[in-house]
Amino acid sequence: MTLRQIKPGNRGFLYVNSHPAGCAAVVDELWQQTPAPSGPDTGAGPVALIIGSSAGYGLAATVAALRTHGMRGLGIAFEAPETERRTASGGWYRTARTAELAGPDGDFAFLNADAFSDAAKEQALDHLAARYGRVDHLVYSVAAPRRTDPATGEVHHSAIKPLGSAYRAKTLQFDGDTPLVGSLELDPAVDAERDATVQVMGGADWKLWVDALTDRGLVHPGFHTVALTYVGSDLTAPIYRAGTIGAAKQHLEDTARRLQQDLAPLGGQAHTVVAGAAVTQASTAIPSIALYTSLLRAELGDGFRSTAQQATALWQQLTGAAPLQLDEEQRIRLDGWEMDEEVQAAVHARWAAATTDTLAELADTDWFRAQVGRLYGWHVPGTDYDAPVRTTVPWPSGI
Numbered sequence: 152m153t154l155r156q157i158k159p160g161n162r163g164f165l166y167v168n169s170h171p172a173g174c175a176a177v178v179d180e181l182w183q184q185t186p187a188p189s190g191p192d193t194g195a196g197p198v199a200l201i202i203g204s205s206a207g208y209g210l211a212a213t214v215a216a217l218r219t220h221g222m223r224g225l226g227i228a229f230e231a232p233e234t235e236r237r238t239a240s241g242g243w244y245r246t247a248r249t250a251e252l253a254g255p256d257g258d259f260a261f262l263n264a265d266a267f268s269d270a271a272k273e274q275a276l277d278h279l280a281a282r283y284g285r286v287d288h289l290v291y292s293v294a295a296p297r298r299t300d301p302a303t304g305e306v307h308h309s310a311i312k313p314l315g316s317a318y319r320a321k322t323l324q325f326d327g328d329t330p331l332v333g334s335l336e337l338d339p340a341v342d343a344e345r346d347a348t349v350q351v352m353g354g355a356d357w358k359l360w361v362d363a364l365t366d367r368g369l370v371h372p373g374f375h376t377v378a379l380t381y382v383g384s385d386l387t388a389p390i391y392r393a394g395t396i397g398a399a400k401q402h403l404e405d406t407a408r409r410l411q412q413d414l415a416p417l418g419g420q421a422h423t424v425v426a427g428a429a430v431t432q433a434s435t436a437i438p439s440i441a442l443y444t445s446l447l448r449a450e451l452g453d454g455f456r457s458t459a460q461q462a463t464a465l466w467q468q469l470t471g472a473a474p475l476q477l478d479e480e481q482r483i484r485l486d487g488w489e490m491d492e493e494v495q496a497a498v499h500a501r502w503a504a505a506t507t508d509t510l511a512e513l514a515d516t517d518w519f520r521a522q523v524g525r526l527y528g529w530h531v532p533g534t535d536y537d538a539p540v541r542t543t544v545p546w547p548s549g550i
């Protein structure tokens with residue numbers, strides 16, 4: 152295991168390599184931003200299964216489960232190991248650090264596997280059955296570009312496109328380091344693209360997980376499962392909520408209602424959780440979200456709620472420390488700060504006025520770029536990027 156100095160390799164505003172120490176520091180920050188436990192650790196905290204535990208909302212939920220609630224259980228992510236040419240993925244290094252923070256006595260394991268597969272379900276449920284005999288919470292926070300249907304072997308690829316008519320919108324682009332407002336036109340999806348996106352990002356796999364837990368008798372009375380969803384601004388609606396991904400989110404939300412009925416006789420519950428906009432690997436793949444998020448950040452400053460803040464609020468509701476805040480469609484809402492009418496009106500005005508010339512005063516593009524860098528462990532204050540680091544980091548043991 153050698154030490155080496157690594158430099159960020161850029162592709163557009165994304166990166167091809169990740170910095171282990173920077174990724175670890177991001178997890179440390181999340182840990183610091185998450186409330187300390189209010190009582191003593193009894194070693195018998197609730198049992199959580201968190202799918203998508205290495206990044207974005209799933210990572211924030213995992214850190215808060217460990218830090219605030221002393222939860223036991225399992226996190227699942229699908230991350231790339233180091234190769235001859237590339238470092239491991241950011242999520243690999245973040246998972247290694249999360250496991251360290253859970254501590255040597257921590258009773259939380261991590262599985263690197265394709266959650267869509269039958270094999271991952273079997274391995275995860277074998278572990279949970281043998282170790283705990285029950286599960287109290289399942290947080291489903293997967294964002295993936297493709298899914299192999301385990302029943303048919305068919306590979307579905309999601310397509311982020313509008314439905315019905317073409318989408319023309321402003322986008323945030325970078326010419327080297329210089330941000331500029333570009334434009335984009337996307338043709339509407341054909342039915343097969345919409346259906347494939349629903350197959351990947353809809354509720355099918357979440358339901359398979361819940362059914363598998365139920366079949367194995369692991370659903371504990373009081374079991375509560377949630378899956379992450381997004382509503383967002385009408386500025387992004389044509390490409391998000393009213394587009395292919397929105398069709399998938401609708402399917403996810405319909406699945407929640409179905410699961411809620413299935414689980415009621417067992418004393419369980421199922422809901423979707425509407426979180427606010429966050430800069431994640433998944434969201435940077437969606438056109439116009441970069442511009443929208445940069446404008447939203449400029450409008451809100453520190454009022455832009457972090458994933459840690461939202462995960463904390465979510466667990467308060469799931470553990471019964473705070474009442475569930477459901478909307479009329481029975482979704483848990485964490486996005487009030489983003490959807491506030493005044494905030495949206497102000498972001499609309501910024502969006503209308505945004506040009507390459509006005510961008511610097513209207514949008515926080517420096518923040519956006521730093522947020523993207525942080526997904527790979529770059530741009531993290533306190534990290535010494537000149538120091539050689541160990542890029543070969545083992546996946547945590549425990550399963």
Ligand SMILES: NC(=O)c1ccc[n+]([C@@H]2O[C@H](COP(=O)([O-])OP(=O)(O)OC[C@H]3O[C@@H](n4cnc5c(N)ncnc54)[C@H](O)[C@@H]3O)[C@@H](O)[C@H]2O)c1
Nearest residue numbers: 203205206207208228229266294295379381428429431433
């Ligand atoms: N980012 C946002 O603005 C936002 C807002 C609201 C809701 N959400 C929702 O939150 C959920 C998570 O999105 P995110 O933005 O946090 O994504 P992300 O890209 O930050 O994280 C995705 C996670 O899924 C895991 N994953 C991907 N494919 C997998 C597979 N086949 N098997 C197991 N794990 C897999 C990754 O390893 C990672 O842990 C999604 O449902 C998304 O729609 C995101």
